Amino acid sequence: MQQFINVTLTGLTEGMVYAAFALALVLIWRSTRIVNFAQGSMAAATAFIALALIQAGWSYWAALVVALVSGFVMGAVIERVVVRRVEGGPELNAVIVTLGLFVAIQAGIAIVFGSSFQSFPTPFGLQGFQVGDNRIAFTPTSLYVIGAVLVTMGLLVALFRFTRVGLAMRASAFGQEVARLLGVRVGRMLTLGWGLAAVVGSLAGLLIAGGEFIYPAYMDSLIVFGFVAAVLGGLDSPIGAVVGGLILGLALSYVSGYVPRGSALVNVSALVILMVVLLVRPGGLFASSTARRA
Amino acid sequence: MSDLQSPTTDTATAPGKATSSPPTEATAGGDQPTATRRRSLLPSSTLLRHLLLLALGAVATVVILEITDPFTNSQLATLSYYAIAAGGLTVLTGMNGQISLGHGALMAVGAYTTALFLSAEEPPPLPLILLAAIVVATAVGALVGVAAARLHGPYLAGATLALAVGLPGLAIYFHDWLGGEQGMRVRAPRAPEAFDSFISTVSGNSATNTKWLAYVGAICLLITYFLLANLVRSRVGRTWRAVRDQEVAAELAGINLGAWRVLAFTVSAAAAGLAGGVLALVVRLAAPSGFTLVLSLSLLTAIVIGGLGSLLGALLGSALLVFLPPFVTDLGAGWGLDNTEAAQLAPFVYGVVLIVAMIFAPAGFIGTLRMRWLTSRAKRSAARSSGG
Amino acid sequence: MTDARTHGSTAVTTTGGTATAPALLEIEGLTSSYGPVRALDGVSLSAEAGRITAVLGANGAGKTTLLRTVSGLVRCSAGRVTLGGEDITSAPVEAMVGKGMAHVPEGRGVIAELTVDENLRVGSLFRGKVGREEFDRVYDLFPRIAERRDQPAHVLSGGERQMLVIGRALIAKPRILLLDEPSLGLAPRIVAQIFGLLRHLVDTEGLSVLLVEQNARSALSVADVGVVLNLGRVVVTDSARTLMGDEDLRHAYLGF
Numbered sequence: 001m002q003q004f005i006n007v008t009l010t011g012l013t014e015g016m017v018y019a020a021f022a023l024a025l026v027l028i029w030r031s032t033r034i035v036n037f038a039q040g041s042m043a044a045a046t047a048f049i050a051l052a053l054i055q056a057g058w059s060y061w062a063a064l065v066v067a068l069v070s071g072f073v074m075g076a077v078i079e080r081v082v083v084r085r086v087e088g089g090p091e092l093n094a095v096i097v098t099l100g101l102f103v104a105i106q107a108g109i110a111i112v113f114g115s116s117f118q119s120f121p122t123p124f125g126l127q128g129f130q131v132g133d134n135r136i137a138f139t140p141t142s143l144y145v146i147g148a149v150l151v152t153m154g155l156l157v158a159l160f161r162f163t164r165v166g167l168a169m170r171a172s173a174f175g176q177e178v179a180r181l182l183g184v185r186v187g188r189m190l191t192l193g194w195g196l197a198a199v200v201g202s203l204a205g206l207l208i209a210g211g212e213f214i215y216p217a218y219m220d221s222l223i224v225f226g227f228v229a230a231v232l233g234g235l236d237s238p239i240g241a242v243v244g245g246l247i248l249g250l251a252l253s254y255v256s257g258y259v260p261r262g263s264a265l266v267n268v269s270a271l272v273i274l275m276v277v278l279l280v281r282p283g284g285l286f287a288s289s290t291a292r293r294a
Numbered sequence: 295m296s297d298l299q300s301p302t303t304d305t306a307t308a309p310g311k312a313t314s315s316p317p318t319e320a321t322a323g324g325d326q327p328t329a330t331r332r333r334s335l336l337p338s339s340t341l342l343r344h345l346l347l348l349a350l351g352a353v354a355t356v357v358i359l360e361i362t363d364p365f366t367n368s369q370l371a372t373l374s375y376y377a378i379a380a381g382g383l384t385v386l387t388g389m390n391g392q393i394s395l396g397h398g399a400l401m402a403v404g405a406y407t408t409a410l411f412l413s414a415e416e417p418p419p420l421p422l423i424l425l426a427a428i429v430v431a432t433a434v435g436a437l438v439g440v441a442a443a444r445l446h447g448p449y450l451a452g453a454t455l456a457l458a459v460g461l462p463g464l465a466i467y468f469h470d471w472l473g474g475e476q477g478m479r480v481r482a483p484r485a486p487e488a489f490d491s492f493i494s495t496v497s498g499n500s501a502t503n504t505k506w507l508a509y510v511g512a513i514c515l516l517i518t519y520f521l522l523a524n525l526v527r528s529r530v531g532r533t534w535r536a537v538r539d540q541e542v543a544a545e546l547a548g549i550n551l552g553a554w555r556v557l558a559f560t561v562s563a564a565a566a567g568l569a570g571g572v573l574a575l576v577v578r579l580a581a582p583s584g585f586t587l588v589l590s591l592s593l594l595t596a597i598v599i600g601g602l603g604s605l606l607g608a609l610l611g612s613a614l615l616v617f618l619p620p621f622v623t624d625l626g627a628g629w630g631l632d633n634t635e636a637a638q639l640a641p642f643v644y645g646v647v648l649i650v651a652m653i654f655a656p657a658g659f660i661g662t663l664r665m666r667w668l669t670s671r672a673k674r675s676a677a678r679s680s681g682g
Numbered sequence: 683m684t685d686a687r688t689h690g691s692t693a694v695t696t697t698g699g700t701a702t703a704p705a706l707l708e709i710e711g712l713t714s715s716y717g718p719v720r721a722l723d724g725v726s727l728s729a730e731a732g733r734i735t736a737v738l739g740a741n742g743a744g745k746t747t748l749l750r751t752v753s754g755l756v757r758c759s760a761g762r763v764t765l766g767g768e769d770i771t772s773a774p775v776e777a778m779v780g781k782g783m784a785h786v787p788e789g790r791g792v793i794a795e796l797t798v799d800e801n802l803r804v805g806s807l808f809r810g811k812v813g814r815e816e817f818d819r820v821y822d823l824f825p826r827i828a829e830r831r832d833q834p835a836h837v838l839s840g841g842e843r844q845m846l847v848i849g850r851a852l853i854a855k856p857r858i859l860l861l862d863e864p865s866l867g868l869a870p871r872i873v874a875q876i877f878g879l880l881r882h883l884v885d886t887e888g889l890s891v892l893l894v895e896q897n898a899r900s901a902l903s904v905a906d907v908g909v910v911l912n913l914g915r916v917v918v919t920d921s922a923r924t925l926m927g928d929e930d931l932r933h934a935y936l937g938f
Binding site for chain 1: 387391393395441444445446447448449451452453455456457459460461463464466467586587588591594595598626631634635638639640641642644645646647648649651652653
């Protein structure tokens with residue numbers, strides 16, 4: 001029972017990070033029909049920026065803010081300068097461009113910051129809370145991770161639901177041509193959308209890094225998990241991405257907690273889950289009906 | 295031992311089996327332009343033409359491997375496995391429009407199969423081992439292909455990405471068999487005696503093991519490209535192109551899209567398996583760190599540079615994968631980067647190349663050159679006809 | 683019959699035969715192509731303020747391309763478009779609505795993922811803050827969509843969608859409304875209702891409409907002026923009543 005609780009709590013915490021990362025992929029997918037495979041590298045780049053600042057004596061929080069802002073700038077610039085040129089073109093071209101960004105940014109990180117493993121700090125403790133006689137696998141850092149993702153999601157909901165910019169962004173995502181005819185500057189909205197998505201992706205990268213080691217390719221698994229989570233939720237639905245992230249987090253945590261030496265099987269399990277979903281329910285677990293697409 | 299001799303004697307008697315020489319393939323393998331220009335010189339039958347090219351390639355291989363130093367020989371061995379894998383991938387992506395980021399993982403399947411067989415007390419003959427590598431990778435590829443046939447674009451990319459990241463984990467899970475993180479050392483089989491005598495007859499060079507492996511790689515490469523070239527020009531290749539370009543029409547014509555996509559994936563997995571086998575021999579190691587995502591993305595870079603769908607392009611792209619890293623690493627060292635930093639310049643360039651190629655020359659550099667050439671030829675002939 | 687095939691002519695609209703002052707929307711010698719296919723070949727026409735101008739013609743005559751070129755979605759290779767005297771030929775699409783032109787595209791362009799109310803609000807975005815009473819006015823015009831204001835737009839029927847997009851265009855307070863095939867796929871009763879409402883808005887509020895329709899009979903019953911397009915060229919421009927009376931023309935180009 002103790003183990004079950006621990007494994008579940010770990011799964012939920014990691015699931016929240018996957019959810020955030022999946023959300024970043026979904027935001028971009030629904031506005032530009034592009035899966036941003038560079039999201040992981042972009043997030044890693046901001047984590048290294050944060051680490052450099054922390055090593056230079058900055059506080060974690062100041063470094064976090066700078067990292068998120070640089071994530072926004074990176075996302076916006078990449079959309080404006082690179083992705084804009086392949087938007088609406090053959091889907092294979094867009095895929096290859098984001099893969100090119102993925103490799104180039106990852107290599108760029110290694111050139112600028114080196115390829116060695118570096119420990120990334122967390123502002124909160126890594127020791128589990130005491131419940132009765134037992135210490136559970138739920139740490140102040142876990143709480144911070146979950147809280148940070150929830151706050152971010154809340155802000156996103158508020159932005160999209162209650163602000164004019166949010167409405168313009170949604171209109172641009174779902175009806176580019178109509179939005180343009182109604183005077184919405186769609187190009188700007190797409191740039192903004194990429195920037196925001198990059199912020200969310202960066203946050204996921206910074207949260208998963210807390211208390212762990214980072215290296216240029218540390219987000220490689222997360223890009224897969226984020227993609228699987230997003231596909232679980234249907235790739236189009238922000239809520240689906242969050243639920244998909246939590247489901248995946250739990251599933252992988254159970255594999256790694258209950259299967260002997262299961263931690264080596266986590267990536268393969270993600271592959272198996274993805275394959276099953278794509279073959280059985282290609283529209284995602286929550287695909288309500290095809291009418292939505294009409 | 296007698297089994298091992300067969301490829302060698304093949305090379306000696308019927309020089310029909312070897313090339314890793316970019317320059318020669320450039321003229322020999324350049325199907326479209328050269329074939330059109332010199333139609334009169336080449337046999338009209340596709341099969342005969344390809345046989346002739348194969349023979350030319352074999353001769354060129356021997357010449358190139360014998361006039362270059364041992365280091366270049368080992369580079370050319372590396373080129374051969376990249377080119378085999380890229381050849382398979384270009385058939386998949388270029389001909390059939392499917393993308394795969396999982397070919398690195400399929401190469402791992404071939405490499406581990408080869409390593410397992412070679413670790414036996416009495417290893418079977420090398421051709422059989424490589425055949426086994428092909429068979430196992432083909433089986434895995436068919437499995438993946440069945441899933442992949444229903445996916446497209448970003449979904450397929452994501453699924454094969456998961457394959458590339460996930461599959462090497464199995465080597466760690468089954469570490470008693472597969473050696474875990476450290477991987478498996480590969481004892482490359484020694485060259486047969488006939489090889490020694492062949493080399494001493496041809497060039498008088500010493501028949502080192504490095505040279506032997508370079509020949510093995512080259513033979514595999516020539517056979518692969520010969521088979522792929524024929525396949526691409528056959529009814530199968532035409533159907534693949536129809537599935538890619540005219541999905542709806544092909545379906546209406548009664549073509550089972552899914553089955554043809556699975557076939558393309560399977561064929562290309564077979565090439566990846568062979569490439570993995572050669573890699574294991576040349577690198578003498580099969581380890582998870584050898585099959586990272588960057589390997590898959592490098593292959594993608596090679597075929598994108600080559601123009602997606604051209605075997606010649608895949609070969610030239612693979613040559614870039616081999617000869618660019620030392621070049622840019624030197625360049626980086628010159629700028630004051632340390633070794634590990636400079637080593638990252640190559641993947642950096644791959645990434646930039648992918649982006650730039652997709653934005654400015656989506657047909658790839660070979661494709662773009664070919665297009666330029668065709669355009670200028672059309673212009674010339676138009677000018678001529680209007681002049682006359 | 684006015685043969686307007688003369689390129690670049692000023693093509694002053696003939697409403698009952700009298701030439702008037704420069705019209706609200708002037709299109710002169712507009713030419714545009716999809717690749718090698720020339721979709722518009724020197725189209726000239728004008729839409730006057732406070733009138734409904736109907737552009738008619740068979741499928742492929744260039745009607746939709748005409749609207750898309752006017753609003754900048756398709757770039758023209760020659761010709762000129764002016765709105766209230768201002769040259770808007772090369773103005774960006776996003777700027778058109780600010781200049782007073784609202785284009786409701788073919789297929790209606792409801793954003794299915796947004797609610798009915800959000801769809802209307804998108805129409806007001808470019809104007810900054812818009813008072814609630816303006817939305818209420820649209821809901822008064824279309825009570826059927828008012829009932830569904832908080833539902834996602836994909837639940838609307840075809841007629842309701844058409845009402846929503848017209849309402850959304852009205853929120854933008856346009857000087858001229860460009861409507862592309864509003865009757866497509868709708869029951870005749872709904873078409874009559876929508877056209878009746880358009881007529882009402884034109885007569886009472888001075889709205890101007892450039893209406894593209896394949897359903898020529900309905901369109902001419904509500905329009906003041908009709909322009910017949912064929913293969914990218916203007917064949918006839920005349921008052922709607924005259925066109926209705928010209929049996930040969932109706933048979934040749936309008937199919938009724």
